[in-house]
Amino acid sequence: MGARIEHTASFGWPVELVLDRLTSEDALREQLAEIxxxxxxxxxYSSSGSGVSYHMxxxxxxxxxxxxxxxxxxxxxxxxxxxEWGTRTAGGTVRxxxxxxxxxxxxxxxxxxxxxxxxxxxxxRVTGEATVRIPLVGGKFERMIAEHVCALLDTExxxxxxxxxxxxx
Numbered sequence: 693m694g695a696r697i698e699h700t701a702s703f704g705w706p707v708e709l710v711l712d713r714l715t716s717e718d719a720l721r722e723q724l725a726e727i728x729x730x731x732x733x734x735x736x737y738s739s740s741g742s743g744v745s746y747h748m749x750x751x752x753x754x755x756x757x758x759x760x761x762x763x764x765x766x767x768x769x770x771x772x773x774x775x776e777w778g779t780r781t782a783g784g785t786v787r788x789x790x791x792x793x794x795x796x797x798x799x800x801x802x803x804x805x806x807x808x809x810x811x812x813x814x815x816x817r818v819t820g821e822a823t824v825r826i827p828l829v830g831g832k833f834e835r836m837i838a839e840h841v842c843a844l845l846d847t848e849x850x851x852x853x854x855x856x857x858x859x860x861x
Contacts, residue, residue: 694823695834699842701849704813705856711786711807713852715744715777727851745776770795784809799824
């Protein structure tokens with residue numbers, strides 16, 4: 693059993709605008725350049741009438757990796773993230789799925805993403821689980837990964853909100 697991931701972010705803009713900022717190829721490239729970490733890159737991108745999917749790589753330099761992880765894994769961490777977003781439902785919700793793996797770690801993060809209209813604009817929910825298959829220390833790593841995923845999602849939500857704001861860059 694893995695560590696649960698639950699994250700929400702509110703945006704004061706309509707779903708269409710937030711979704712575009714979260715999924716457009718240019719916005720993703722800009723975000724990766726600004727906050728994507730070491731050697732960040734959009735590796736694949738596809739957009740069609742049925743939704744958007746992309747695969748990106750993000751890096752975490754070894755010196756920024758928690759000591760407990762450095763004791764087990766050597767060097768920089770490379771994170772591969774895959775995201776798919778479907779089309780809007782009749783109720784105005786856009787659902788998707790996400791999966792992430794980390795180099796050298798036998799496990800993954802799997803999540804469901806949902807962007808819905810709210811009274812204030814829109815609400816992004818991410819729910820999932822971090823699973824690490826390492827005897828004895830896997831649970832500790834799962835909790836650490838879940839914490840870091842939530843922190844990353846916070847950073848990305850703030851970045852998205854700043855870019856949507858008329859006063860932002």
